[in-house]
Amino acid sequence: MPLVAVTYVKGRPGATATALGLAAVAPEWARPVVVECDPAGGDLMRRHRLAAVPSVVDLAAAARGAASPGDVFAAASQPVAVREARVPVVVAPAGGAQTRAALPELTGSGRAVLGATDRMVVADCGRLGLGSPVWPLLRLADVVLVLARANTDEVAHLREHLGELVDAGAGRLVVLLGAGGVYSAADVADVLSTHVGQELARDPEAVTVLGPLPDDRRAAAVLGGELVAGRRWRRLPLMAAYARLWTDLAPYLPVAAAPHADVSAEATS
Ligand SMILES: Nc1ncnc2c1ncn2[C@@H]1O[C@H](COP(=O)(O)OP(=O)(O)OP(=O)(O)O)[C@@H](O)[C@H]1O
Numbered sequence: 463m464p465l466v467a468v469t470y471v472k473g474r475p476g477a478t479a480t481a482l483g484l485a486a487v488a489p490e491w492a493r494p495v496v497v498e499c500d501p502a503g504g505d506l507m508r509r510h511r512l513a514a515v516p517s518v519v520d521l522a523a524a525a526r527g528a529a530s531p532g533d534v535f536a537a538a539s540q541p542v543a544v545r546e547a548r549v550p551v552v553v554a555p556a557g558g559a560q561t562r563a564a565l566p567e568l569t570g571s572g573r574a575v576l577g578a579t580d581r582m583v584v585a586d587c588g589r590l591g592l593g594s595p596v597w598p599l600l601r602l603a604d605v606v607l608v609l610a611r612a613n614t615d616e617v618a619h620l621r622e623h624l625g626e627l628v629d630a631g632a633g634r635l636v637v638l639l640g641a642g643g644v645y646s647a648a649d650v651a652d653v654l655s656t657h658v659g660q661e662l663a664r665d666p667e668a669v670t671v672l673g674p675l676p677d678d679r680r681a682a683a684v685l686g687g688e689l690v691a692g693r694r695w696r697r698l699p700l701m702a703a704y705a706r707l708w709t710d711l712a713p714y715l716p717v718a719a720a721p722h723a724d725v726s727a728e729a730t731s
């Protein structure tokens with residue numbers, strides 16, 4: 463099953479909200495689990511009043527002697543309820559030290575865990591720096607979603623990291639524009655592909671730009687644990703945008719995991 467990594471390089475563009483929101487509206491076959499891998503520490507425990515144990519520390523310990531990946535997530539996760547949707551979440555302690563220690567366990571021998579056969583793992587990788595311990599995870603991911611607001615600052619910082627990002631995830635790299643930017647996806651795509659092609663001498667198609675996500679305080683508050691989801695929560699603009707995003711991401715996901723791909727293959731054969 464796929465590993466979707468969510469990260470960002472500048473600001474607070476909504477990476478944690480996106481990881482949880484994507485999992486909440488994921489297609490049923492995906493059986494998603496959110497794993498907090500932010501080296502600065504997690505937020506979901508506090509936001510959703512979850513317990514400190516189990517956490518990513520337990521997932522890492524299980525990864526060392528992983529028996530069955532399904533059991534590993536059942537034992538290491540706690541449910542976050544978005545009304546009828548129950549999203550299993552592997553929380554990370556605040557502070558980050560334990561997450562930074564756990565990450566090598568998850569990305570070394572732990573590929574069997576993060577690429578679990580029966581679950582889609584959505585990893586919140588937090589803010590990316592040059593020495594970040596999440597780089598090995600990005601290399602393992604089927605798709606690397608880099609959140610950025612379409613403004614001068616965030617696009618400039620993103621451009622500075624583009625060489626490393628393309629090296630880590632060429633062909634699997636998706637820049638997802640967060641809410642509140644000023645440029646269009648086409649403008650940002652133009653700037654980034656010119657940089658990749660001309661200054662990095664790499665394939666300008668290595669980066670795809672999607673979004674922007676809508677500015678939707680209500681949905682963000684639901685995902686932040688400040689508001690209980692109403693009956694029509696899936697119709698909130700941000701939730702609907704996350705649902706559409708799964709369609710855009712389908713080409714990046716392993717064929718066996720994407721029923722849409724099977725259907726279209728049959729229809730054209
Ligand atoms: N699409 C959105 N519309 C409105 N508010 C949003 C949206 N996405 C996120 N937010 C809000 O922005 C703030 C930051 O979100 P989030 O915690 O997901 O950011 P982040 O990128 O993970 O940054 P950090 O890890 O530093 O907190 C939160 O208050 C969240 O509710």
Ligand SMILES: [Mg+2]
Nearest residue numbers: 477478505588
């Ligand atoms: Mg975050």
